[in-house]
Amino acid sequence: MRLSASARAEKSSLDDEAGGMSVLDLPELVLECILERLPPAELCSMAGVCTSLRERCVSDHLWEKHMKQKWGRVIGPAAYREWQRHLASRKDLGSCKQGKPKWFMRLLSMFWPSSWSTPKADPINNSKQRSSPPVNSIMSWYLALETGKFWFPAQVFNRENGDVGFMLSCYDASLSYDQGTDAFQVRYPSHGRRAIATESGVPWERLRAPPFDTSPHDLHISDCLNDVRPGDHIEIQWRKNKEFPYGLFSIPETCY
Amino acid sequence: MSSSTDSPTLTTETTQLSPQPDTETAKPTKKITLKSSDNQIFEVEESVAMEFATVKSFFEDSPSTDTVPLPNVTAKPLSQVIEFCKEQIKFKANPDEAQKKKYNAEFVTEKSDKDLVDMIPVANYLEIKDLLDVLNQAVADRIENKSVEYVRSFFGIDNDFTAEEEAALRREHAWAYEGVDED
Structure with missing residues (x-):
């Protein structure tokens, strides 16, 4: 829709800006454009400026992008x-x-x-x-x-003794982010006779979201076994067996 | 990025565009008069005025007009906006993304906070999208890593939170409040 200039002039409410322009007087879209460019910490600060900005700065559409960007992968x-x-x-x-x-x-x-x-x-x-x-x-x-207040479930790649053979395997775990070190605290669930294990300083690279939405204690039933072709990458689950932590069956006892 | 030498559209540092684009000599330069809300008169070349979508459509509606009144725009931000658009036209004639980026960055760097904020409604009213983008980013950059108080004074906004709300926000957003620059 095109408006004539005079219609625009009447429509605009910016003409009494003599008393000093406030960002709140900006047209909705322009303010949105500024907010969209703010990183998370600044959005938080902006939310603390006044109630009107707070209303805008907390809206989901501004945070969706940040959520995806920082947390989407894990x-x-x-x-x-x-x-x-x-x-x-x-x-x-x-x-x-x-x-x-x-x-x-x-x-x-x-x-x-x-x-x-x-x-x-x-x-x-x-x-x-x-x-x-x-x-x-x-x-x-x-x-x-x-802020690390929320422990979330994800999978952590194994670094068991730096043995390359096991570095492709991963555990289900519960994680909390530490902003100071940009790394994670990890709690591995207890399995059978193994108690809960913890690890800290785990970097982003070792994390992934579980590729399948199956509980760590349930067996995932693959629906694409018939389509597997030579050269395809496959993942093997060592789950189900509660006596042992999955992923460790083939490590000799001497490693512990 | 290292393949710039095989790309005919890219201009390297050593072959910068000349300050005067050819188009100005090729066409007779028609002037257009703009009148700001504080009654200042600006004579600008037609090509510059046509960068303002609002002015452009004004002329499409009433081609015989010789002066375009801009009731929402004061002289100072208008002169800065014109300065910006003059440069953009040179880049249109001689595209050089690197130079354009450099100019745009310098344009906003040398402006005061107030000048920046004052130009935004003008760029918005005149519908100069490129400038609006540049200004919005500049504003976002300027408030990055600043305290809430700084942002308030930057935009001239009054704090309407109660003391309790303010204290709660401060506690809860602690991570965002940490490590901000000195005001």
Whole structure:
């Protein structure tokens, strides 16, 4: 649609800018363009400038890109389900003051600054009142990952004794990000007689989202075995057997 | 990137474009008069004025006009916008992405915060997309790694959070607040 210049002139509300231009007077689209160019930390800062900017800076469409960029490679459906579980547990705990996890209280107070002490309040009404995003916004998830408060499931490539033979194998694990070192803390689940193992300083390169959305304890049934051709790369699962951690069957005892 | 020598469209550092594009001598230069909201008159070449989509469509609607009133635009940002568009026309005549990028970067670097912010609504009103992109990026760059207070004063925005809300934000966004530059 093309408007004539005079129509545009009438449409625009920028003519009384003598008192100093504010970014809030910018047309919606222009402000959006600026916000789209801001990295996550700046979006957070902008959200702290005033309520009107906060309303904009918390919207999912601005965070989706950042989420994908930083976390897309290591976050899979399992991690998303885990996040949803966290959110749901927060809901359950809403009426029980003792039970709320500390980190969640902090997240809560961030998004519901005026209402976090009244957790039963209707989130939708609150969001209108204070222009805050729902707790299940992408921003809240991004921040929970970024600050390491949220442990997410992913797979970690093995570095067992640097033996090349095993470096292609990986474990299912629970991970927490450490911003200071740009690396991860890892908790490997207990398997049979093996206790929970932990590792820290695990770099991004050793992570991947599970290629299949199957629990570490279940066998994944491949539906493409008939299509396998010579030269194809295949992955073998050593799951199912609870006596031993998967992925370690062929390592001699002397390695431990 | 190292293959620039086989590409005829790329201009290397040593063969920079001449400051005066050929098009100016080829065509008779028609001048167009723009009038800012504070009644200043700007005479610009038609090719420059046509960079302003708003002015262009004004002329399409009423070709006989000799002065285009710009009721939303004050003289200072307008003069800067004209300066920018004059350069862009040279790049249109002699495309050189590297030089253009360099010029655009310098154009915003030497502007004050206020000049930058003041130019955005003008670029938006006149529909100069390239300039708007350059300005938006410049603003995003300038507030990068700055404190909330800095951003407030940069944009001239009042803090309308309560003290409690502000404290909560500060706690929760701690990671974003850490390591910001000195204001």
